């Protein structure tokens with residue numbers, strides 16, 4: 633993809649399988665992404681970014697996902713936390729954290745799927761905050777968070793009140809007393825993403841760490857960035873699968889040629905609608921269209937890996953000769969279960985249709 637550091641691409645191609653199946657390069661990955669200057673893409677110049685539109689960051693996610701979904705997802709995690717902070721009214725916190733996040737000196741872990749499920753009526757809030765004279769005392773868990781680098785991180789988390797309601801959003805630093813990062817989750821894929829749970833026991837945080845007092849207002853406001861950037865994950869993965877499928881046909885006429893072309897056109901149309909709607913603000917006004925594109929992205933990626941399998945034939949099931957198919961099939965499975973999951977998207981779309 634244009635503008636992507638070639639040494640980064642070479643590194644990703646060399647380590648993509650390892651990033652998926654092992655934790656060996658988990659800490660090197662965000663450093664590599666930072667060295668390529670990617671976290672500043674699509675961030676306003678006034679905030680230290682490159683001033684390009686948000687769609688430029690979608691293309692970065694897609695460009696990374698063509699080579700490694702682990703890399704694309706870690707990039708997304710960091711960019712999602714940056715997007716959260718940029719939308720925060722707490723300017724002191726923004727000034728304190730954003731420069732380090734943009735340069736990759738600090739890792740950002742978005743632990744917000746619990747809040748999103750809570751707002752969708754699917755879960756209770758897992759962190760309870762009790763007011764103290766100096767701020768809040770937090771207890772609870774974050775079941776999943778990615779980019780929890782062992783050297784340090786800041787996580788974005790939702791905190792409910794004593795009644796498990798009225799969530800607010802906080803930045804949780806790794807080195808405050810009472811925060812425990814659990815060992816990495818035993819994942820089937822994307823193991824090099826520093827994905828683990830957090831346990832919070834009597835964690836004292838003052839108001840200077842509050843990103844927003846009302847998650848109900850805040851989370852819908854960041855949805856275009858949060859969900860829109862995720863679309864790059866499947867669009868890039870699909871591109872890689874379709875390229876491999878085409879190469880497998882070796883220029884010969886095939887029953888798959890038409891399907892590959894149609895799906896590739898679908899992928900390009902999805903990207904176009906997404907990028908236009910993010911940059912002109914249209915998708916902010918049309919959450920239903922945004923969620924539909926997000927769901928379509930999962931379907932495109934799944935269909936592309938299925939075509940890759942069919943075009944490769946038996947080679948696809950040979951460990952040493954499938955050219956990355958096996959990894960991409962696992963990566964596509966992940967897309968269906970990352971928040972908003974297919975189940976959540978279908979539920980939200982049904983609700984919006986009724987409203």
Ligand SMILES: Cc1cc2nc3c(=O)[nH]c(=O)nc-3n(C[C@H](O)[C@H](O)[C@H](O)COP(=O)(O)OP(=O)(O)OC[C@H]3O[C@@H](n4cnc5c(N)ncnc54)[C@H](O)[C@@H]3O)c2cc1C
Pocket residue numbers: 709741742743744745746749754776777778779819821822825827966969970971973974975976978979980
């Ligand atoms: C590698 C990896 C990294 C992750 N990183 C992060 C991270 O950084 N931050 C983070 O917050 N989370 C992260 N997660 C968590 C993830 O994003 C999801 O929250 C989680 O996987 C999905 O939750 P769930 O299992 O409850 O699935 P869901 O799809 O929410 O629920 C499962 C079942 O619940 C039911 N259900 C769901 N929605 C509805 C509905 N609307 N109506 C009726 N029934 C419904 C259905 O039976 C569904 O099959 C990560 C996950 C993985 C695998």
